[in-house]
Amino acid sequence: MSTDRLVVIGGDAAGMTAASQARRRSKDLQIVAMEKGRYVSYAACGIPYYVGGIVDGFERLLVRSPEEFRSKQSIDARVRHEVLQIRPQAGKVLVRDLDSHREYEEPYDQLLIATGASAVRPDLPGIDAQGIFGVSSVEQATELRDFLEHQKPKRAVIVGGGYIGLELAESFTRWGLDISIIGRAPRLLRSIDPEMSDLVSEAMTKMGIDLYLAEEVTAFEEQAGRVAAVVTEKRTLPADLVLLAMGFKPNTDLAREAGLALGIKDTIVTDDHMRTPLEHIWAAGDCVQANHLVDGRPYWTSLATISSKQGRVAGTNITGGDASFPGTLGTSITKAGPVEIARTGLQETDLADGDVAFTAAKIDSITQPGYMPDNEPMAVKLLAEKSTGRLLGGQIVGGAGAAMRINVIATALQAGLAVDQIHDLDLAYAPPFSTVWDPVVIAARKLCDQC
Amino acid sequence: MSTDRLVVIGGDAAGMTAASQARRRSKDLQIVAMEKGRYVSYAACGIPYYVGGIVDGFERLLVRSPEEFRSKQSIDARVRHEVLQIRPQAGKVLVRDLDSHREYEEPYDQLLIATGASAVRPDLPGIDAQGIFGVSSVEQATELRDFLEHQKPKRAVIVGGGYIGLELAESFTRWGLDISIIGRAPRLLRSIDPEMSDLVSEAMTKMGIDLYLAEEVTAFEEQAGRVAAVVTEKRTLPADLVLLAMGFKPNTDLAREAGLALGIKDTIVTDDHMRTPLEHIWAAGDCVQANHLVDGRPYWTSLATISSKQGRVAGTNITGGDASFPGTLGTSITKAGPVEIARTGLQETDLADGDVAFTAAKIDSITQPGYMPDNEPMAVKLLAEKSTGRLLGGQIVGGAGAAMRINVIATALQAGLAVDQIHDLDLAYAPPFSTVWDPVVIAARKLCDQC
Numbered sequence: 001m002s003t004d005r006l007v008v009i010g011g012d013a014a015g016m017t018a019a020s021q022a023r024r025r026s027k028d029l030q031i032v033a034m035e036k037g038r039y040v041s042y043a044a045c046g047i048p049y050y051v052g053g054i055v056d057g058f059e060r061l062l063v064r065s066p067e068e069f070r071s072k073q074s075i076d077a078r079v080r081h082e083v084l085q086i087r088p089q090a091g092k093v094l095v096r097d098l099d100s101h102r103e104y105e106e107p108y109d110q111l112l113i114a115t116g117a118s119a120v121r122p123d124l125p126g127i128d129a130q131g132i133f134g135v136s137s138v139e140q141a142t143e144l145r146d147f148l149e150h151q152k153p154k155r156a157v158i159v160g161g162g163y164i165g166l167e168l169a170e171s172f173t174r175w176g177l178d179i180s181i182i183g184r185a186p187r188l189l190r191s192i193d194p195e196m197s198d199l200v201s202e203a204m205t206k207m208g209i210d211l212y213l214a215e216e217v218t219a220f221e222e223q224a225g226r227v228a229a230v231v232t233e234k235r236t237l238p239a240d241l242v243l244l245a246m247g248f249k250p251n252t253d254l255a256r257e258a259g260l261a262l263g264i265k266d267t268i269v270t271d272d273h274m275r276t277p278l279e280h281i282w283a284a285g286d287c288v289q290a291n292h293l294v295d296g297r298p299y300w301t302s303l304a305t306i307s308s309k310q311g312r313v314a315g316t317n318i319t320g321g322d323a324s325f326p327g328t329l330g331t332s333i334t335k336a337g338p339v340e341i342a343r344t345g346l347q348e349t350d351l352a353d354g355d356v357a358f359t360a361a362k363i364d365s366i367t368q369p370g371y372m373p374d375n376e377p378m379a380v381k382l383l384a385e386k387s388t389g390r391l392l393g394g395q396i397v398g399g400a401g402a403a404m405r406i407n408v409i410a411t412a413l414q415a416g417l418a419v420d421q422i423h424d425l426d427l428a429y430a431p432p433f434s435t436v437w438d439p440v441v442i443a444a445r446k447l448c449d450q451c
Numbered sequence: 452m453s454t455d456r457l458v459v460i461g462g463d464a465a466g467m468t469a470a471s472q473a474r475r476r477s478k479d480l481q482i483v484a485m486e487k488g489r490y491v492s493y494a495a496c497g498i499p500y501y502v503g504g505i506v507d508g509f510e511r512l513l514v515r516s517p518e519e520f521r522s523k524q525s526i527d528a529r530v531r532h533e534v535l536q537i538r539p540q541a542g543k544v545l546v547r548d549l550d551s552h553r554e555y556e557e558p559y560d561q562l563l564i565a566t567g568a569s570a571v572r573p574d575l576p577g578i579d580a581q582g583i584f585g586v587s588s589v590e591q592a593t594e595l596r597d598f599l600e601h602q603k604p605k606r607a608v609i610v611g612g613g614y615i616g617l618e619l620a621e622s623f624t625r626w627g628l629d630i631s632i633i634g635r636a637p638r639l640l641r642s643i644d645p646e647m648s649d650l651v652s653e654a655m656t657k658m659g660i661d662l663y664l665a666e667e668v669t670a671f672e673e674q675a676g677r678v679a680a681v682v683t684e685k686r687t688l689p690a691d692l693v694l695l696a697m698g699f700k701p702n703t704d705l706a707r708e709a710g711l712a713l714g715i716k717d718t719i720v721t722d723d724h725m726r727t728p729l730e731h732i733w734a735a736g737d738c739v740q741a742n743h744l745v746d747g748r749p750y751w752t753s754l755a756t757i758s759s760k761q762g763r764v765a766g767t768n769i770t771g772g773d774a775s776f777p778g779t780l781g782t783s784i785t786k787a788g789p790v791e792i793a794r795t796g797l798q799e800t801d802l803a804d805g806d807v808a809f810t811a812a813k814i815d816s817i818t819q820p821g822y823m824p825d826n827e828p829m830a831v832k833l834l835a836e837k838s839t840g841r842l843l844g845g846q847i848v849g850g851a852g853a854a855m856r857i858n859v860i861a862t863a864l865q866a867g868l869a870v871d872q873i874h875d876l877d878l879a880y881a882p883p884f885s886t887v888w889d890p891v892v893i894a895a896r897k898l899c900d901q902c
Contacts, residue, residue: 013887043820043822043882045820045880045881045882045887046820046822046823046882049822049823049882049883054823054824055822055823055824056824060821060822061822293877303880304880304887305877305878305879305880305887306877308887308888309875326875328877329877330877331877331878331879332879332880332881333879333880333881333884333885334881335881335883335884342879344877344879369494369496369497370511371494371497371500371506371511371512372497372500372505372506373505373506373507401852401855403879403884404852404855404856404879404884404885405855405858406879407856407858407859407876407878407879407889408858408859408862410876410877410878410879411859411862411863411866411868411876411878412862412866414872414875414876414877415862415863415866415867415868415872416866417862417866421865421866424760424777424865425858425861425862425865426744426756426757426779426780426781426782426795426861426865427756427782427858427861427862428756428782428783428784428793428795428854428855428857428858428861429496429754429755429756429783429784430496430783430784430785430786431494431496431497431500432500432786433784433786433854433855434784434855436464436496436755436756436759437759438858
């Protein structure tokens, strides 16, 4: 292999995992990583916990500094370096040093595009007012935390009812804020089905959070340059802090301009080795289209687990190895106040096209036996193919200890188990952890009866 | 089917689950359950939490009373009724009413033996002194809790270093007792491998519990009828409370006397439908030999999960259905103070005979990302077949949230996954729940490198 010089565009999960894996496998390879932000390899998923004060300083989120990459792994990690163009014919990228404003060409033998995804920022009146924040970078997070500490806001409006919105709602409760969530969709968390989402809404309402769903933000009102209210078609909500959590879009302008055809949601299309159709160009992470493990459909979601796995696969293959990324189930988990939420595989809304005849069962159980004083409600929903009983997906909403059971469902899905096999699983039981019949098994039983 | 009258011997998990399942499937069947104790269908696994004061009254442990079985399910549950003999030729059992001392024959068309297991009680000098307790029944548990409340003991010695011993140690810490554990084996918890067990011992020692392992109790000293000390070959430990937790043995005298050949550890041998070789006689629960799901070996352990599953299978088949108990992995979980412990499948000590060439890997990880303030250590050990990479078993010892991951390993085992497939699992990640690479995946990776 002529892998003398690997250039990585993007210095977070996918990019730096690939760089590290490449270094592990090859001592001689030159590795250069270009990151336009100030930090590489930071824990974006930790941001809500830093904002909420659970994690003290943002430095804790920085897994490894550019200096460490340089000294410990001989990886030339260049922060504040933005790649402006990929020049596949020449085997070069055009780079701008954002501090010195110098532009230069950097040659590569292998190129990894790991440009990630960016938070959606709507082009609405008042969007640039002070007090409106995103949380998709450490820089934004430190600004927000600074604002919470020093400006002592009282009324927060979160725009967006997805994971990030809910996690930040929990963070804001720690600051004693009045919190409202405005969601464009009729329900929170579109990655779970409506009856499960309703349980989350109930819990949020119990926490004192006001929900305004099926509402669209039309503008932000400002006073003296600071945000004063959020305007929807239906109302004006006073706010001295606004959090934008309206989802992500893949950063693929560079890839498209380099001649790569884009897939769903404008993602880069690779094979399972993370190879793009352009020779010597690889891609991994949030900018890449994945395949769904249940039915092979093209699928995109922004998850650190997928990015890390794809980065590792890319780093292996770039250095002459043979690894493949099998696909994803979109397994994810989150916590909003006392409620745990998890999902994996396909959900009803994914199956709405009717191509697969399926059956679904939801059960309401508890996290521990009824005699244990800390037992909490826990709902499990499972979906299976009607003709074969093959599991298609699952969702969990419940109290402490509920949601990590999603891993049983994810493992069963990946192994291709049918619901009667899930019913027979020998799962762990002791009163601090579960009921004798695990709620996942109870759900499987109900589903068996319907298959 | 001539299932007019089902008699069940034993009124706990297996017996009453079978009775309930039989009733669910058949409205007309007469069902009689004989229980020699005072209670049916009680949560034996909840006893440590009742003793420790987490569960308030012992009534909370009684899932369903005989009256409820009678009124709600038309199940004639007779407590304080001991079956003295099974008469297969006559299709009858000989029963003694322990209150009236009346003996009578009860006819059956189908008989389920669900006699459970009894705590081992060594025949040692002083064993009958006051202050020496077992915890294998609600009656014993209420006596122990009463003793804790009113006698205010100060020094407890637990004889036995298995699950029950550890769970009771946790219970006793809640009463502020000085606690010692004496174990005959050189390590705590023989159901996990030595290097994992060592982690548990360290945690127990940190909790201030004194461990005396590889020591055998030879006698109990008493003063005025009350226990004063526990004597081993090596020392005399002062004690005003002794807990016996020396394991269980299946209750199979009745079965043997009825002509049934016994299997390992004197268990009743059934087929996967819970049928014994004697016509119309079934058996389920702690008195029955199970097959190990990994390699089919005969296996016995006392677990509520197995009893409930076998009871359900028996109840289905007794009423003309067709269910089977697939076998067990011996999946179990427990908590001792801040430490969670879980295991499933085969362990190194199971494979010591050398018939299967295996490889094992242990990793030390953490329950949450390093930046989360509550992250705790977590060790995972996995074993795989050397030639194929097929997973054979796993063990986990760690802090809060660690142990329920055992279900991923159990599911993978039951699905027959190889370690490289476990490495590829799409497991859930968010900072309150896990590291980006789940510790189970990290262990699988280490094992992959060895396979």
